[in-house]
Amino acid sequence: MCSHPLEYLLLENGFINCEHAESFNPAGNTYQLDSKRGQGYYWIYNYNQLFSILIHDFYFYEDFCIDLTLPELLTVTYYESISGTELDSKENKLQQGRIRCYWGTEGKYRAFINKHVPVRTIGIEYTPEFCNQFLKQKYGSQSDGLYSILTGMEDTFSFPELIVLLRQIAAYRGSSLASALFYEGKIYEAIALIIERELSGASRRQPSITIKDREQIQKVSSYIESHYSLPLSLEQLSKISYMSTTKLKQLFRLVHHCTITEYIQKSRIRQAEQLLAQTELSIHEIARSVGYQSAGRLSELFKRYACLTPTEYRQRLSGYSLSDAKHWTDVTQ
Numbered sequence: 001m002c003s004h005p006l007e008y009l010l011l012e013n014g015f016i017n018c019e020h021a022e023s024f025n026p027a028g029n030t031y032q033l034d035s036k037r038g039q040g041y042y043w044i045y046n047y048n049q050l051f052s053i054l055i056h057d058f059y060f061y062e063d064f065c066i067d068l069t070l071p072e073l074l075t076v077t078y079y080e081s082i083s084g085t086e087l088d089s090k091e092n093k094l095q096q097g098r099i100r101c102y103w104g105t106e107g108k109y110r111a112f113i114n115k116h117v118p119v120r121t122i123g124i125e126y127t128p129e130f131c132n133q134f135l136k137q138k139y140g141s142q143s144d145g146l147y148s149i150l151t152g153m154e155d156t157f158s159f160p161e162l163i164v165l166l167r168q169i170a171a172y173r174g175s176s177l178a179s180a181l182f183y184e185g186k187i188y189e190a191i192a193l194i195i196e197r198e199l200s201g202a203s204r205r206q207p208s209i210t211i212k213d214r215e216q217i218q219k220v221s222s223y224i225e226s227h228y229s230l231p232l233s234l235e236q237l238s239k240i241s242y243m244s245t246t247k248l249k250q251l252f253r254l255v256h257h258c259t260i261t262e263y264i265q266k267s268r269i270r271q272a273e274q275l276l277a278q279t280e281l282s283i284h285e286i287a288r289s290v291g292y293q294s295a296g297r298l299s300e301l302f303k304r305y306a307c308l309t310p311t312e313y314r315q316r317l318s319g320y321s322l323s324d325a326k327h328w329t330d331v332t333q
Helices: 007-012 126-152 159-170 177-200 213-227 234-241 245-256 260-278 283-290 295-306 312-320 324-333
Strands: 017-018 031-035 036-046 053-058 065-069 075-080 083-086 093-095 099-104 108-113 118-125
Touching: 007 017, 007 031, 017 118, 017 126, 036 177, 053 177, 075 126, 075 159, 099 126, 099 283, 118 126, 118 159, 118 213, 118 234, 126 177, 159 177, 159 245, 159 295, 213 260, 260 283, 260 295, 260 312, 283 295, 295 312
Parallel strands: none
Antiparallel strands: 017 031, 031 036, 036 053, 053 118, 065 108, 075 099, 075 118, 083 093, 083 108
């Protein structure tokens, strides 16, 4: 197993190569964050310069700025928990629950990671050798179509089949040989899921949105971000957008890959995460401050989007422990 191209960046930014942590497969390389900077681990499994599997599970004590040159890799990543901003991206918020698929072309990448919020992600990286050589050897001329489909996948908040697969990858424990066989099977399965999704959706994709309509949708989403704690009705947002309620709902989903209600809920949960991390407010007080009348409703939605209750989330921040990998395995059993 070869070293990963970003290994030197980990070592330069406070991560230390450690022998093994119980919550990760010993077949990969584990890096522990310096306790002066934060807590947690970064795990990498790199297979013969063809693909890598990466798991982030840590948080910083202080806001952290990433500034690096991305290697040329096709990356599929699920953000289970994160809070921050990509500084050179139109979709600039790093949002929990999002699946991103993008092709790094050795360009600059800058991002701002908020302190005290766990960075928990599971990702697969496919190298150019895998895409350009290995797939061509295996599938011949058909590989060109596979490549265009994989690089054309849009970010999404709704891909439960792929989330289950990624969590199965994170939960797996096995010998070096067994891990190689298991992970290789899963990275092909991930490609199959993406291709099936993209091809099945191609025939029913809606037409592109006009620049004017996109600007109006952005005006609505900005309004939600600024007024998330208030009651927001569809009729009110429709007036802001100068659209009918039907058109607004359709175009909003097309732009943000979620409903307006889900967008409001996610905005409130992101703010609740910040308050849990940075204040000593009670759960009930936080619920009221983000727009919910009861702590129970906040807990229900927080569990849905963050996979933890607010109390569990705060406990992780105050006594962060990665010895238990249960949160990766819940949906695989």
